[in-house]
Amino acid sequence: MKIGVLALQGAFAEHIELLKKLKVDAVPVRLPRQLEGLDGLIIPGGESTTITKLMANYNLAHKINELAREGFPIFGTCAGMIVIASGVANGKITPIGVMAIKVKRNAFGRQVDSFETELSIPVLGKKPFPGVFIRAPLIESVGRGVEVLAKLADGTIVAARQGKLLVCAFHPELTDDLRFHRYFLDIISGKR
Amino acid sequence: MQTGTWKVKVGLAQMLKGGVIMDVVTPEHAKIAEAAGACAVMALERVPADIRKAGGVARMSDPTVIEAIMKAVSIPVMAKCRIGHFVEAQVLQALGIDYIDESEVLTPADEAHHVWKHDFKVPFVCGCRNLGEALRRIGEGAAMIRTKGEAGTGDIVEAVRHMRAVQDEIRKLVKMPENELMAEAKELQAPFELVAEIHKTGKLPVVNFAAGGVATPADAALMMQLGADGVFVGSGIFKSSNPAVRAKAIVQATTHYQDAKIIARVSKNLGEAMPGMSVKQIPPEELLAGRGW
Secondary structure, three states: OEEEEEOOOOOHHHHHHHHHHOOOEEEEEOOHHHHOOOOEEEEOOOOHHHHHHHHOHHHHHHHHHHHHHOOOOEEEEOHHHHHHEEEEOOOOOOOOOOEEEEEEOOOOOOHHHOEEEEEOOHHHOOOOEEEEEOOOOEEEEEOOOOEEEEEOOOOOEEEEEEOOEEEEOOOHHHOOOOHHHHHHHHHHHOOO | OEEOOHHHHHHHHHHHOOOEEEEEOOHHHHHHHHHHOOOEEEEOOOOHHHHHHHOOOOOOOOHHHHHHHHHHOOOOEEEEEEOOOHHHHHHHHHHOOOEEEEEOOOOOOOOOOOOOHHHOOOOEEEEEOOHHHHHHHHHHOOOEEEEOOOOOOOOOHHHHHHHHHHHHHHHHHHHOOHHHHHHHHHHHOOOHHHHHHHHHHOOOOOEEEEOOOOOOHHHHHHHHHOOOOOEEEOHHHHOOOOHHHHHHHHHHHHHOOOOHHHHHHHOOOOOOOOOOOOHHHOOHHHOOOOOOO
């Protein structure tokens, strides 16, 4: 299996390292031709304004949008979630709009409000998942066909799936817990 | 739910990687930087080149300036406090700034002590000229490091010197037998635990950006190829003749730093770079990188 990690800006190296721990071939993607021959794509955390602006170059956003509509698996974390959402409540961002979720950027406040918390994510098993939220977004609403995977104690939606599209507002790539990435690999191979 | 943890402090810097952090002095500058694809901005009253010219004592910026810039953009906003001035840092934290740069560009407030950064919820970035200085700052709680370079000059030579020094020392530590690490920690004047950690991992425990002298897309890509995780551009953008175009070009060159064709393309028709001054022409007592230890 070969997974691309969008490497325009942000924490792409962390995803690549984690995928290597799962014995998966992982490559950085900066140009459309690098999308060829991949089984899936991860869009990492970073600054969503920066990433969307850089994606607008070289026809990259268009190409990813096209692939996603053909059922290509994409996993977006934090900024990556904003990038593939169909709507962003605040900020001057044009997401590629392939997943039926509406998101809100910097939803918990500024950096001093960034936090860590334990999450219950039933599809990953009973053991709590370490949630690292950094100037994180949240999912305001989900459309048809979207399965909610995780909520905070107050009901805020922070992870979801729609077919082969997977998103979370937090950063599994900053932890040693491989379960979220393994779940994505299972989605790709059709096991889940 | 825990805020202000080491992981979220270091984590924000990880989210900035591969990006360009730009110095801005007005909300209009900040909007230009954001539109060009900056991953964060540094809110200031004056860019380093003008601080140099003005002379006198350079202090934390007026909170009015900082707040106006925070309102203007949705990307993270950083601000500078003087070395050792922990009350300026407290003020910046109270304003809700996202990252504090304890910076040699401002006039130091304490010649013996840097800010004890573990006491803060907001993360800090600090400058360094070599690995020992980087590790002393990390020991005090810096969650991000940048090379000092020589701010406000547009001369990349010091940034290169400092980045090469850090990388060389890391390579040396990795090869060194374990039983020599204590003597090396003494030599570097660095905390032993951090020295031992780098010996094992081969990398700094926090993100390391390049700063001080970046003026062109090629400068940015040079620092990235030398191992920087991203770049700060101070005077290089808003002291050039066409800031919006140059900012965008530097962002692209930072992302595509290994692709010389793209760097060539974005380097065309940028107008005049900042005027610049060779570091060699500056009297030693006016160099900023020597501030702090």
